Amino acid sequence: xxxxxxxGDNRLLDTSSPMIASLLLxxxxxxxxxxVTNEKAWESLSFPEVPANKVVFTTDELQIEVxxxxxxxxxxxxxxxxxxxxxxxxxxEGSLKGVSVEKAESxxxxxxxxxxxxxxxxxxxxxxxxxxxxxxxxxxxxVLEHAxxxxxxxxxxxxxDRRSIGPMRDHPMTSLLREKNHAAPDAEGNFELLIERxxxxxxxGLWLLADGDDTDSEFVVTIQSIEVTNS
Numbered sequence: 001x002x003x004x005x006x007x008g009d010n011r012l013l014d015t016s017s018p019m020i021a022s023l024l025l026x027x028x029x030x031x032x033x034x035x036v037t038n039e040k041a042w043e044s045l046s047f048p049e050v051p052a053n054k055v056v057f058t059t060d061e062l063q064i065e066v067x068x069x070x071x072x073x074x075x076x077x078x079x080x081x082x083x084x085x086x087x088x089x090x091x092x093e094g095s096l097k098g099v100s101v102e103k104a105e106s107x108x109x110x111x112x113x114x115x116x117x118x119x120x121x122x123x124x125x126x127x128x129x130x131x132x133x134x135x136x137x138x139x140x141x142x143v144l145e146h147a148x149x150x151x152x153x154x155x156x157x158x159x160x161d162r163r164s165i166g167p168m169r170d171h172p173m174t175s176l177l178r179e180k181n182h183a184a185p186d187a188e189g190n191f192e193l194l195i196e197r198x199x200x201x202x203x204x205g206l207w208l209l210a211d212g213d214d215t216d217s218e219f220v221v222t223i224q225s226i227e228v229t230n231s
Contacts, residue, residue: 034075034206034226036062043142045072047135050213061090062223070109070211072135076146076204080119083203085229086195088114092185094219096160096212106171106179108214112158112221113179114193115207117143120151122176136176146204153207156182158193158221200230 035041039057046052051069055062064073092111099107123144129137143150154168155177162184171177185191210221 031227031229034228036223036226041075043074043076045074045135045138045142047071047213048133053210060224064112064208064210064221064223066094066210066212066220067218068212068216070209070213072139073208074117074139074142075206075208076117076142080147081203081228081230082200083116083228083230084197084200085227086114086116086193086206087225087227087229088112088191088193088223089225090191090221090223092158092189092191092219092221095217096219097215097217099160099164099215106169107157107159107164107181109211109217110157110159111185111210111219112193113155113207113209113211114158114182114195115153115155115177115209116195116201116203117153117205117207118151119143119147119149119202119204121149122151123149136174143204150176153177154201155179155207155209156193156195158183158185158191160184 037057037059042055044052044055047070050071051067052071053069054065054067055071055073056065096109096111099109124132124137124140129140140150153176155171157179159165159181164181165184166181168178168180171179182195183191183193206226208223210219212218
């Protein structure tokens with residue numbers, strides 16, 4: 001790393017120093033915490049004929065109660081963010097039934113699916129909207145309030161068994177979604193879901209889905225913090 005001069009000072013700042021480089025990086029990268037306790041900062045999205053999760057906002061955390069149910073929470077940023085890293089911490093109580101440990105398999109249900117919503121030009125035409133499931137039509141309507149369209153949603157799954165962790169892949173049902181079995185809780189149910197990108201991606205919002213409807217599962221996901229690091 002080169003040395004740079006500071007305006008108004010003839011001395012050189014040695015940016016090859018690890019300490020100085022770290023300080024400069026902390027200036028370039030800024031982290032923000034999403035309001036997990038503010039109900040007004042989140043929108044709900046449900047699926048027809050599927051019971052919705054019970055969502056509880058407390059003074060300290062966000063709780064998603066799954067009782068053979070499924071629904072999505074959406075948070076949209078005021079402006080498009082360039083996201084380098086996303087970190088979610090929390091705890092799971094209860095269990096998810098019948099989940100395969102096959103890395104290449106799309107799970108029927110997941111403890112948590114964290115989706116990075118990327119803006120783009122994709123938008124359904126009238127015929128596609130007629131054929132699309134209601135939840136997808138509702139999702140696009142929400143997205144179009146914040147962007148011209150959508151590129152994709154990259155989903156990172158929290159599953160019970162670390163053996164199921166595998167590479168990113170296309171969703172078998174829709175080209176809109178890409179998914180990755182990404183993390184698992186520890187023996188006590190505590191988890192850290194950490195998403196780090198080599199290069200930042202544009203992001204207009206976040207999607208949180210906990211689902212137990214297909215496997216008749218019952219569990220509670222408590223989200224303690226969501227931290228976004230921008231570049």
